[in-house]
Amino acid sequence: MFSLPPFSELKELVASRTAGDVLHALKSPHPDLSDLAALLSPAADGFLEQTAARSSEITMYRFGKTIQIYAPVYLSNFCTNQCLYCGFSAGNRIDRRKLSLEEAESEAMILHNRGFNHILLVSGDAPKAMGVDYFEALALRLRERFASVSIEVQPLETDEYARLFAAGITGVAVYQETYEQKTYKEIHLSGKKRDYEYRIDIPARAAEAGMREVGIGVLLGLSDWRADALALGFHLAWLRKRFWKTAFTVSFPRLRPAEGDFTSSMDVSERNLAQMLFAMRIFDQDVGLILSTREESRFRDGMIGLGPTRYSAGSCTAPGGYGNPDLTGEQFSIGDHRLMAEVCSDIKNRGFDPVCKDWDMTFQLH
Template identity: 65%
Template sequence: MDFPPLFNDLQARLAAVTVREVERSLAAERLDVAGLIALLSPAADDMLPPMAKRSAAITRQRFGSTMQLYAPLYLSNLCQNRCLYCGFSADNRIERRILTIEEAEAEAAILHDRGFSHILLVAGEAPGRLGVDYLEELALRLRDKFAAVSMEVQPLSTLEYARLFRAGITAVAVYQETYDREIYASLHPAGPKRDFDFRLGTPARAAAAGMREVGIGALLGLADWRAEGVALALHLAWLRQRFWQTSFTVSFPRLRPAEGGFAPLAPVTERDLAQLLFAMRLFDHDVGLLLSTREEARFRDGMLGFGPTRYSAGSCTAPGGYGNPALSGEQFAVGDHRSLAEVSAMIRQHGFDPVRKDWDSSFQQAVAQGSQAA
């Protein structure tokens, strides 16, 4: 199948799936693309329990009874883009703030004291104010304090990613938001993010630069989640074929209430999200699956063991918000307000081990990989 696929074609295929095809796919050792489409189709909606069972078994076998934990560190809510759904959109009148390197370090120190070993640096896109120099300097200061420092910022070039890898950044997450080209165009009327293809090529550039891990995802609620799920899985398979030395993760952010009052175009229920996550696990046994504090505690507790491998915890999405909880200007409203200790306790209660690190960035060598950068 071509990548990225046409959503109309995907929807036609999804609609044509029969219950028998779903049953066959569920019994298969490995899910192929046709099987993936079957499990994301409406015909599979009633098959959630057996999908959950398979997903849980595969996850336990591959990852053990563990749950990795991390916290986001919001560096800046400045953004030159006008994404209609995002609280950081340049059109929104929010209190804009960019942390100085020292302020960012102070926020990181708070997370470190709370027990986090893995942090995710997050920023809106304002490369003039928060560029590679800033990230490099911050990464060099944080690398000895944290086992893993990943980042979710503006898309960069392969050379820039390689520079940041050498500075201690271990992973890059960049979400396509939607793989539907038309919807993408309508939601990104201005700013560099308008360029669908440049964004689509970003995970490959990060992988080519030698990043240990690359995260992809779609913002659920923008387009038909079933077709979105197929496209996301195809992107993952495409990356896997080219960057075999990279670990991959998939995130499932559901659109949350945010500044700007954007309502989801295609609402995604918890059942839908669960079906998508199970299908992704059956399609790719080794991929890391992330659920953030966008989701409510009840849902995250329930999903434990069924497929997700990494949760954020104790998150604040306003820059500077860990040191000063009164600050506004958050990206989205958090759905799970528990602290790291509380989330860890819940994980243990369920018989799982909360894992705060599985790598030390101080080990990493600057070796770029992959012959075929996109």
């Protein structure tokens, strides 16, 4: 089981890094966790140019001049958890909806026809409405048509993940939101998600079940972002040692306006977010870095080639929203409203290749 040093120690570690530590980290051929702390520190803010250059150089060699393209399919906004920051939170009065298998398939096919080959199935935490049987049945319907199908749904048991893998699910994303236990308890008021310890071992479970790719992340705006990003580094390093056949991705979603009107006391600027992405790239050369439509097009365009490797495009966060754009009940409002074709053409204009297929279901289907 993964365990983290006390969060206060992580905060202290980051805060105490000096400019000398930052320079050391930038030169290190094999940056370790204390180098990561340096790159995330306030001292590193003064070295953002150099950090960006190093991150860009590594990204180029490991991933080339490419950006992978994907889109989420929201399946249901029913949720049994009460989480202050989330539009789907159990107490919120939103239009609740669960897609039937037919509806879900037709949403996915809309994306398919728009040229998407990689999709992420998303739902709130409501195991009775959306059990593993549902996800399995949907995977069986979709697997012949997509290069990869990942899930971001409620935590499941290892054998359930194995079942879904066999049905064609390629990857699992499950974010800790914050690694600070105190804050975690304050914002997750009720429901299964309130159990911090349970959630923190879910990524390992998904990897153990054989998933090709496991995504971890923190929701920025809940706690001290520097310490949270360092915690993520600890988690990633721990997972790497145990699951060497699994590809990992990291995501740094920033809080977006959502139903419930949660206001964060912890602002995270674009500059901070950029620093985090660069730091993570330098720390782990091969981790996939995701930048979703939560961020505005200006920021996403500017970050092309500097570290992130995967962009969502043309996303809608309301279940059924692709077929029926008037539907409400979204998880949060997005920041980049461009269509997929526009995102791709802007990536091309920056001298990068938007890659719509970089996997094949043949690998895992017997």
